[in-house]
Amino acid sequence: MAGGLALALGIPVASAKDKLEKEDLKFGFIKLTDMAPLAVAYEKGYFEDEGLYVTLEAQANWKVLLDRVISGELDGAHMLAGQPLAATIGFGTKADIITPFSMDLNGNGITVSNAVWAEMKKNIPMAGGKPVHPIKADALKPVVNQYKAAGKAFNMGMVFPVSTHNYELRYWLAAGGIHPGFYAPQKGDVAGQIKADVLLSVTPPPQMPATLEAGTIYGYCVGEPWNQQAVFKGIGVPVITDYEIWKNNPEKVFGIREDFAAKNPKTTKAMVKALIRAAYWLDANNNGNRGEASKMLSKASYVGADAAVIANSMTGTFEYENGDKRQVPDFNVFFRYHATYPYYSDAIWYLTQMRRWGQIPEAKTDQWYFDTAKKVYRSDLYTAAAKELIAEGKLKASDFPDFAKESGFKPATADFIDGVSYDGRTPNAYLSKLKIGLKGNEKP
Numbered sequence: 001m002a003g004g005l006a007l008a009l010g011i012p013v014a015s016a017k018d019k020l021e022k023e024d025l026k027f028g029f030i031k032l033t034d035m036a037p038l039a040v041a042y043e044k045g046y047f048e049d050e051g052l053y054v055t056l057e058a059q060a061n062w063k064v065l066l067d068r069v070i071s072g073e074l075d076g077a078h079m080l081a082g083q084p085l086a087a088t089i090g091f092g093t094k095a096d097i098i099t100p101f102s103m104d105l106n107g108n109g110i111t112v113s114n115a116v117w118a119e120m121k122k123n124i125p126m127a128g129g130k131p132v133h134p135i136k137a138d139a140l141k142p143v144v145n146q147y148k149a150a151g152k153a154f155n156m157g158m159v160f161p162v163s164t165h166n167y168e169l170r171y172w173l174a175a176g177g178i179h180p181g182f183y184a185p186q187k188g189d190v191a192g193q194i195k196a197d198v199l200l201s202v203t204p205p206p207q208m209p210a211t212l213e214a215g216t217i218y219g220y221c222v223g224e225p226w227n228q229q230a231v232f233k234g235i236g237v238p239v240i241t242d243y244e245i246w247k248n249n250p251e252k253v254f255g256i257r258e259d260f261a262a263k264n265p266k267t268t269k270a271m272v273k274a275l276i277r278a279a280y281w282l283d284a285n286n287n288g289n290r291g292e293a294s295k296m297l298s299k300a301s302y303v304g305a306d307a308a309v310i311a312n313s314m315t316g317t318f319e320y321e322n323g324d325k326r327q328v329p330d331f332n333v334f335f336r337y338h339a340t341y342p343y344y345s346d347a348i349w350y351l352t353q354m355r356r357w358g359q360i361p362e363a364k365t366d367q368w369y370f371d372t373a374k375k376v377y378r379s380d381l382y383t384a385a386a387k388e389l390i391a392e393g394k395l396k397a398s399d400f401p402d403f404a405k406e407s408g409f410k411p412a413t414a415d416f417i418d419g420v421s422y423d424g425r426t427p428n429a430y431l432s433k434l435k436i437g438l439k440g441n442e443k444p
Contacts, residue, residue: 018266019266020051020052020264020266020267020270021263021264021265021266021267022075022264022267023051023052023053023267024053024055025052025053025054025055025075025076025267025271026054026055026056026057026073026074026075027054027055027056027057027074027075027076027077027078028056028057028058028059028065028068028069028074028076028077028078029056029057029058029059029065029077029078029302030058030059030061030062030065030078030204030205031058031205031206031302031303031304031305032078032107032205032223032224032225032226032252032303033107033223033224033225033297033303033310033313033314033332034078034103034104034107034223034224034251034252034332035078035103035252035297035302035303036104036278036282036293036296036297036314036332036334037103037104037254037275037278037279037282037334038056038078038254038275038278039056039293039296039297039302040278040279040281040282040293040296041054041274041275041277041278042054042056043296044277044278044281046273046274046275046277046278047271047274049274049277050270050271050273050274051270052267052270052271052274056301056302057074058301058302059074059077060204061160061204062079062080062083062159062160062163063093063160065077065078065079066079066083066087066093066095066097066255067093069097069255069256069257070087070093070095070097070257072257075256075260076254076255076256076260076271077254077255078103078252078254078255079097079099079252079253079254079255080159080160080162080163080164080252080253081102081164081250081251081252081253081346081347081350082162082163082164082167082350082353082354083097083160083162083253083255084097084098084099084253084255084376084377085162085347085350085351085354085372085373085376086161086162086354086359088372088375088376089351089354089360089372091161091162091185091354091359091360092161092162092190095257096257096258096259097255097256097257097258097376098255098256098257098258098261098375098376098377098378098381099253099254099255099256099342099376099377099378100254100256100261100268100271100272100342100378100381100382100385101253101254101271101272101275101276101340101342101382102250102252102253102254102339102340102341102342102343102346103251103252103253103254103275103279103334103340104250104251104252104279104332104333104334104339105248105249105250105251105330105333105334105337105339106241106242106243106248106249106251106330106331106332106333107223107224107242107251107252107313107331107332108164108165108168108221108222108223108224108227108241108242108251109221109222109224109227109238109239109240109241109242109318110168110169110172110219110220110221110227110238110239110240111208111212111219111220111221111222111226111227111230111236111237111238111239112140112218112219112236112237112239113212113215113218113219113235113236114234114235114236114237115218116140116143116218116219117236117237117239117321119142119143119146120135120139120140120143120239121139123138123139123142124139130321130324131320131321131324133240133244133320133326134240134244134245134417135239135240136172136175136176136417137172137173137174137175137176137177137178138176138177139176139239140173140176140178141176141177141178144178144197144198148197153199154197154198154199154218155198155199155200155201155216155217155218156169156198156199156200156201156217156218156219156220156221157200157201157202157203157208157211157212157217157219157220157221157222158200158201158202158203158220158221158222159202159203159204159205159221159222159223160202161183161190161192161202161359162350162354162359164242164249164250164251164252164350165221165222165223166192166200166221167350167353167357168221168242168245168246168249169200169220169221170200170353170356170357171245171246171353171416171417171418172221172240172245172417173197173198174434174435174436174437175416175417175418177436178197178198179195179196179197179198179436180192180196180197180198180200180357181193181194181195181196181197181198181199181200181357182194182195182196182357182358182438182444183357183358183359183361183444184358184361184443184444185358185359185361186361192357192358192359194358194444195444201217203217203220205222205223205226206226206304208220208222208226208230209226209229209230209233209235209236212230212235212236213233213235213236219236221242223251224310224312224313224314224331224332225303225305225309225310225312225313227313228309228310228312228313228318228319229305229309231312231319231320231321231322232306232309234322237320237321238318238319238320239320240417241318241328241331243328243330243331244417245416245417246415246416246417247413247415247416248330248333248337248339248415249346250339250343250346253342254271254272254275256268256271261378261381268381269381269384269385269388270385272381272382272384272385273385273388273389275340276335276340276385276386276389276395277389277394277395278334279334279335279339279340280335280395280399282334282335283333283334283335283336283339284335287315287316287329290311290314290315290316290332291311291315293314294307294308294310294311294314294315295307297310297314298310312325313328313331313332314331314332316328316329316330316331317331318331335399338400338401340382341379341382341400341401341406342377342378342379342382343377343379343408343409343410343424344370344373344374344377344379344407344408344409344424345373345408345409345410345423345424345425346377346410346424347372347373347376347377348369348370348373348424348427349422349424351364351369351372351373351427352369352427352430352431355431355438356431356434356437356438356439357437357438358438358443358444361443361444362441362443363428363440363441364428365428366425366426366427366428369427373408373424374408377408379406379408383403383406386400386403387403409424409425410424420433420434421433428440
């Protein structure tokens, strides 16, 4: 009767064919600015437009978040780009996790304490009374040497062993001749401090400023707003953004279980469609929606930081030293440059860094890198969702890569702090060019 009434009123009725396998979903996230696509998809009604009823829930840390996706307590989550890869290859927790959607580019920074900055500054050229950027780790090396000479460990924080932050911090340090240490999981050593000049350890993102202020660490790599928070509180100085370490690097992804996607293909497509629309909104009108997004994210249920602190980076600026605010329009990128497409070459870069620092303890063939990337970074699922949005007139074909020609590999780039060129098609050749780190058959 209800169906007959709907037809009589001209209301479309979903057929059994169109019905989603699962409509009520729970997604997890960590309190960081780059969870924004989830918040926007919820607040702007994009999830509901796609027939989804979503609950968003902040998680205590990245391990808890991953474990809850694996157990099925969460249907999906905002994840570190390396998390689905590490789970799939069995570094840490072994599970088949995939990503059909890349959440953003850039968005991180490296901050040091005021005391360390005062020493670093002596080694940095100045122009117009301000430090010349980008600041390389060469300026930190004499400070690290001073600590070593005094018998003091130089401790720095990052958010998780397979986080982008860990690999970016390691990349920056190594480019300046500072050894960040090796992992040796085959020996039961997962601290990542073998042969290290600087000792890196895990600190949850919201706790970074307080840990720095307490003197437990002397610097950290984290996403926003926790670098700008250090400036706001006057306890530290961000010295470099990840945009300056690797221009337009992939940052977070949306992770789901492989079996979830297989059992719920329509639901998976609907999720990806909603997230694509949210990312598009975040970058629309030349970042014109970022002020609204910053207020949205300031809610305690999302990031819970002051809207002005969030806006410092979200609106295209970044403050280094107090008062040294500079234009960084691409600090947070959510849609442009095809940011949402899960490129195989992005996955392969993270796998090379896992190999470089010993998390992958033995040499792998180039084909292994390709196969692993294609298993985890599911561009096929993304493409299906994007094509449906185009067919529905919600987005244009020109908003996306040319799917008929897309290989999943970005062109080779030397947009790194050390100028070393990376081509995802030749991962072992790339590793051989990096001065510090494992290559070939080397072991830590």
